[in-house]
Amino acid sequence: MDLIKKIKENPIIKKLGFNRIVLACVLVLMYLILSLMVENFAGMPRIMSALNYVYFLGFLSLGVTFVIATGGIDFSIGPVMFCCALVSGYSLTSLGVPMLPSLIISLIVGLLFGMMNGYLVAYWKVPPFIVSMASMNIAKGVASVFTKTQSVSWPQAAKGGWFRSLVKVGKFPVGIIVFLVVAAICSIILNHTKAGRYILSLGSNREAVRLSGVDTKKWEMLAYAICGVLVGIAAIYFVGAYTTVQPGYGDQYNNEAIAGCVMGGTSMAGGLASIGGTVIGVFIIALLQEGILALGFTKDYQLIITGLIVIVAVYADVMARRRKN
Amino acid sequence: MGEVILQMIDIDKRFPGVHALNKVSFDVKRGEVHALMGENGAGKSTLMKVLTGIYTKDSGSIVFEGKEVEFHGAREAQDAGVVIVHQELNMVGHLTVAQNIFIGREFKKGIRIDDKKMNEEAAKLFEKLNINIDPTATMSDLTVGKQQMCEIAKAISHDAKVIIFDEPTAALTESEIEDLFKIIRDLRKQQMAIVYISHRMDEIKVITDRVTVMRDGCYVGTLVTEESTKDDIINMMVGRIIYEEPKTKSRVSEDAPVVLKVEHLNAGRMVQDVSFELRKGEILGFSGLMGAGRTETARAIFGADPKESGEIFVNGKKTVINSPEDAVKAGIGYLSEDRKRFGIVVQKTIAENTTMADLGNYMKGIFIDKKKEKKVAKEFVDSLSTKTPSVDQLVVNLSGGNQQKVVIAKWLCKNCDILIFDEPTRGIDVGAKNEIYKLMNKLAAEGKSIIMISSEMTEILRMSDRIVVMCEGKKTGELRIEDTTQEKIMNLATRDIN
């Protein structure tokens, strides 16, 4: 026990965060074990496939980190991401909107959902889970109505789909760079700007922040809006990797995004969030999904295992808080 | 009056750093109302918590009905017949009166809860107590007073032999207090033993048979109410010795500019037509009993709660304050009595808490200038002598006094000229108290203007240049420190209660 304490006190480790180091070790260990168990797991195709998962899930996770930091929750992000991809994709393929405006439409749709959710939670005090449930269905409905319930396929790179170079150019995974840059920006927003300061503080003690003369409602709504924009980006990376989206789906990604976030050390009670942790958490989740498939299990096991992980991660958070009190 | 039913002998209890009860003895007889009095922090509540087993005593003994007992938790005490009617009510708002009274021990008919019988039993109880409440009314629809009556009925339905009332009248209107007294007299007639905790002098004279006074965790003495005067009791409560020298003369000249003027402020029942002026460099004490409406007044001025009417002038200019944002812009800072809930963000560092209200001035473009933030926080740590290894320390790790200094730093950082201190030394140990006092004096000398709400008489007398006394949501008087005595304050603070 003393040794662990000593390690934790080490200034370098303190700076990086003990939990994040442990998490990173878990990630490496998982990778090694999977490489031993599955032939060719260490090969490029698997890594690229896992990275495709990392991109869109990563943006979702980053987004929901802001919301959870306020002490709220948003589990409409998966279906909203599909809604963004469908609305913008339909505009592109069927309404003749050029590529760049289409991508911007995706961001705007995400932003609108985020603002709606944020407005209802912050200004109306509607419980976040009700808002999430409603906006999840509204997103599905809007997507279905807009596309007349048809799936949308985004163009391949050769046919004007230049946006795919945001994901990869040749064999080079551009997406990972974009993701890490966006994560860095999120980290800066959360830790070095007014918005981040107030979002974290109000997640920890809303009333104290309000009594310091801060407009807490505005900042709380902003957290949901930031989440919305990131969901819009996630949509672009989803179609960049998987091309086709179908209306009516997207639920399972909610859980995976929340899993990445909570595993990374963001507390469900609000006030504590770590973008670095979320990034590592997302890698673990993506690797896990890839590993489950590689081990010959179906997608269904992914759902179950992710569900169990979230339960364990949240329970650990609950216990940590209980111990503190 | 019958024989002694409950006796507490030489009860001793220490908390870390505090000797909360120092060999306190107390007893109550059948058919008597025994008042337990003392200022905040005198140890009344602690004594009752020891009695009902919420705290365990370090030494001493409790004798109940001739046998030595030790209760483990409120439930056990309840089963034995010792019940507390708490100041905060514990009611399930969505259930009916009868359902609340019998919650946890419902009458049943098969698997069905027999609401009819519960209603009848509750009606019988109310009849016995001479209360007029419909057992089928929904609890949340009742007034606080009626809810309290229900709480009393619930206590009695437990076959209580000793009932402890903890500040029962704090939230009641005058007519409700009358009703309560009627019930207490009836209970006394029925040979119930009653412990009555209160601050209110006039109530004590009206309702109690004996008075025991506590001070600083010690037993001071017991008087028979009929044979003693109000002054006797007040003298025992505050003691002849005053630990700190009271202020004898105001430091503020009568023509100092008025920085804050409040006119005819109304906000609910607890703030009725309050007007006062605060001068530059002044410490204006707000005195009164618990629940006199002082905190509510402060919160209404600060915009934390909505107000109904009234005007506020800051530096002579009429100012509209609808939210804490407006108040802070006008240069008003509020230091709450409940720091953990309303003052600080415990999971954040000292530096982050210091700039909470003034973050706009610590920006470099869109980024927070953390270097500047830390530098300024360090300056405040030094000037307020906050004890901490660094400004990166999380506030949760600081002691109460140092947390208070962080809150003070927050408002000084925002350059607020008007500071409202609500119970500035609550939960702060004696040594640190002096430091906070010195700090407040220094701030006032530097030209800040301070409103200090305090329930501690010594604090009011030592710190204030002028004193506003409130009672029942109204301002009952204003005293200059030169002609203030404890008795005068007490008289004003209890003026409205008959």
Add this chain to the structure above:
Amino acid sequence: MGNRKIPAKLLKQEVIVFIVVIALLGFFCVASPDFRKYTTILTIMDYSYYIVLMAIGVSFPLITGGVDLSIGTGLVCYSLAGGYLIVHKGWPTGAAMVVSLLFGIIIGLINGILIGVMGLPPFLATLCTCMITRGLGSICSNNFGISWPTTGQPGSWFRSIFKLTIGDTKIPLGFVWVLLLAILMHFVLNHTKIGRYTIAIGSNKEAAILSGINVKFYHIMAYVISGFFAALASIAYSAVFATVLPGTGAGFELEAIGGAIIGGVSATGGAGSIIGTLIGVFVICLLKTGLPFIGLQANWQQIVTGVVLIGSVMVDIIKKRKESRK
């Protein structure tokens, strides 16, 4: 005599919602001649059974101040599990039903323990079991749709529980059972310890603990009831629809929770009425079946449900704000 005041108050919301139902019915009848047919009633009824059953169950977690998001995918999972036993293992229908019900109770129990004992946030715990039941359903059906015995096949008796065919007329018998169950649960909520303590937990948990109530047990019970009713709903669903598909079920919970909240269950806990829930669900069902008749795609219904849910919560919030101002 004594008990008259509360029901009168709750009935108010029920009456308002009932009027809304009648108004919707009238609107669709006027707007679309096709709507005015007996078959429409049959369709509405078919859609209503499983939603009503889920809604009755989920009212209990909602009244404790929680929520159960696992009922939708749970329903599909229990139905697939039961169907699998009938189709692939040759079990009699009755036995398979018992398995479905037990499955529902177990998931409810797990939810209850996660929330009541371990202290996880309700929406998160049940979001996880939602995903888990979805995975389990797909696994036990091997990712194929499963049909419980169709009319005419042996073991299809359970279908006539819900829709009785006499000669050429089909009678929506299921409504009778659903109504009886609603009345039964109304009794449970208002006249038994389970119901009383469910309300107490949602209204003031601290006071409930101080009154010596075994709060953990009753907290768990609320979720067990919810799981059990989701399983009952799975039987209704299997009986009404020909085939159950794995991977579906997400979104059912919204219709159920929406119905409960429209019917007067408070989104923040502490209050609710099962009869109100029953009526509230019919608002949702009417919209679902009625909108296509006035030319709106079926998907509009999802949007409308979402908006109606938010709207009814906002009305509740406005009401509370007004009350607190008094």
